[in-house]
Amino acid sequence: MAESQLTLSATSAHPDTALVRVEHVTRVIATRAQRTAILDDITFSVPARSLFAINGPSGSGKSTLLNMLTGIDRPTSGHIVFAGEEVRKMSENRLARWRGRHVGIVFQFFQLIPTLTARENVQLALQLGGALPRREWRERAHTCLDLVGLADYADRLPSELSGGQQQRIAIARALANDPPALVADEPTGNLDSKTAAQVFGLLEELTQRGKTVIYVTHDPRLAARATARVDLLDGRIVAHAGAEAVVTVYGNGNGNGAAKGAATAREAQP
Ligand SMILES: Nc1ncnc2c1ncn2[C@@H]1O[C@H](COP(=O)(O)OP(=O)(O)OP(=O)(O)O)[C@@H](O)[C@H]1O
């Protein structure tokens, strides 16, 4: 990835400012029998330009939390301010437009459109983003594919690409509208370890180029590479680093009313 190929703009905020602020977010699932908090009083900040991990075992609430950040899911209570917008206050239409401009989403299973080539997948994001005139789509798509090292694969269908290549195309697509942030749910979860290292290295490099990358992982080694992180367990933050989180002390409540330990915040152990 040569410097001269770079056409990404960095997250404009200073690194000391939060790109995302999550305050007292709760997500309650109610059935006839009971109410369960799958996220319980979550508070933290994502510093601009950080490589930010949401870490925790299966079922701890990572995906639920990530989906709240992008407005795919909505909190039962609490506030999320992302790039200056209160996410829950936006209508679906507004959210879709906002997402297109401010956050690129990378999925565990790539989610490329199988009938479109790599370039067309990236161009579709440009079309939906609506920021660039049609005549510039092709060049911008080429630049994004070049950024992930796959300019030569522009005309391939997803089925003609390896898993790692598909994920890199998905990252190119997420970068298409040059958003300040990328969010990724287990972006390397479906890749072999060598390919995973390559894809993760690409995300790391993007933060060095000014993007904020928020990723979900259950892998302690990947979490340890974050520049800031929160660790979840059973819907609560049990540790954090660089995220100014209010730590909820785990293990002394009945599921909904655990004691809050703002003063007992401890650094996460990588
Ligand atoms: N719509 C829903 N209805 C009921 N329970 C749900 C719903 N969505 C999530 N849950 C529950 O909330 C908890 C957190 O789910 P979530 O998918 O966020 O976990 P996760 O940390 O992403 O797990 P994994 O690592 O397995 O992907 C789980 O116990 C899950 O079963």
Ligand SMILES: [Mg+2]
């Ligand atoms: Mg998940």
